[in-house]
Amino acid sequence: MRHGLARLVLNHVRRTAITGGLETAHLLSRAGLLAEARGRGAIFTLHHVRPACKRAFAPNAHLEITPDFLEEAIVALRHAGYRFVAIEDLPMHLAAGDTQPVACFTLDDGYRNNLVHGLPVFERYAVPFTVFVTAGYVDRTHTLWWETLADWLSACGEIRFDFGQGEEEMAIACLSRKQAAFDRIAAHIHKTEEAGAIVxxxxTAARDGIDALAITERLTMDEAGLRALLESPLASLGAHTVSHRALARLGDDEAKRELLISSERVEAIAGRRPLSFAYPYGFRPTVSARDCRLAADLGFAVAVTTEPGTLSSGANLHALPRISLNGYFQSTRYVSALASGIPFRFAVA
Structure with missing residues (x-):
């Protein structure tokens, strides 16, 4: 209990520190200081776009924003002078001398709410956007482990899980213990053989009535949903591997297959090869220099990470940074602060 409560307190302290940093960045930006930190613009990362729903246990809350906040973010960026472009047009912008900053919107994993709740907002403001498609989710062959884990822990007061040395019983009746279990199992998935850990x-969750593939089907678009999305000229699809595993931990041949097959699957849906790719997870330990070379060799014009930062003319087009629109910080002040690039100068966000 003490460890779980300590973790909740630590997370609260971290969010408070980030909030303070964003407020400072907002004030510096408003004062016109460090204007050069904005660079040539920014790519924004989104996942879920859906109305707020109060849930007692929500370990993935950072991955969702409301349609209203998305609208507020677009309006704030437009007011700040940003031009909205599709991510596949970024190379042309970065190579040109245009000093107007650009903003790109990207949405990872292909959630159904991107079509239901995200598309109407993008259409209202004529903003292009790209959905990065995980082929295994489209074809219902792979599962979103973080969603499975959240549903499982929400439904149970105690669980049993094998961390590699036999099943361990875990009492998780309170929120702090649920969060501690989530963090521990997530760490296990990241540090072991990922595919086997997810299986x-x-x-294990199925023993308690949790159907992981049913969660995939409920939450993500199938081929018909993606085709419906593409009826909008503002929408485009990018590749996001087949299994959503960390590429840096895979062998050369397996990593190449993940990129190639996901590209071919998107082509089968969209009628053309995708020009953009998003690395699963996207932070440094999960993306290697080899992966960036693979993306370039396979013909992707751009590939994006989740390393935070703004764009520059000399940026590596196959390791571009993105700024997360985080569900914990749904304020237009913070959108402006993040887009300013100032937080990344001080490693605050």
Missing amino acids: ALDR
């Missing part, structure tokens, strides 16, 4: 999670 083990799905199998």
Whole structure:
């Protein structure tokens, strides 16, 4: 109990520190200081776009924003002088001498709410956007382990899970223990053989009535949903691998197959090869220099990470930074602060 409560307190302290940093960045930006930090613009990362729903246990709350906040973010960026462009047009912008900053919107994993709730907002403001498609989610062959894990822990007061040395019983009746279990199992998935760990999670959760593939089907678009999305000229699809595993931990041949097959799957849906790619997870330990070379060799014009930062003319087009629109910080002040690039100068966000 003490460890779980300590973790909740630590997370609160971290969010408070980030909030303070964003407020400072907002004030510096308003004062016109460090204007050069904005660079040539920014790529924004989104996942879920859906109305707020109060849930007692929500370990993935950072991955969702409301349609209203998305609208507020677009309006704020437009007011700040940003031009909205599709991510595949970024190379042309970065190579040109245009000093007007650009903003790109990207949405990872292909959630259904991107079509239902996100598309109407983008259409209202004529903003292009790209959805990065995980082929295994479209074809219902792979599962979103973080969603499975959240549903499983929400439904149970105690669980049993095998961390590699036999099943361990975990009492998780209170929120702090649920969060501690989520963090521990997530760390296990990241540090072991990922595919096998996810299979083990799905199998174990199934004993308590959690159907991981049903969660995938409920939350993500199938081929018909993606085709409906593409009826909008503002929408485009990018590749996001087949299995959503960390590429840096895969062998050369397997990593190449993940990129190639996901590209071919998107082509089958969209009628053309995708020009953009998003690395699963996207932070440094999960993306290697080899992965960036693979993306370039396979013909992607751009590939994006989740390393935070703004764009520059000399940026590596196959390791571009993105700024997360985080569900914990849904304020237009913070959108402006992040887009300013100031927080990344001080490693605050």
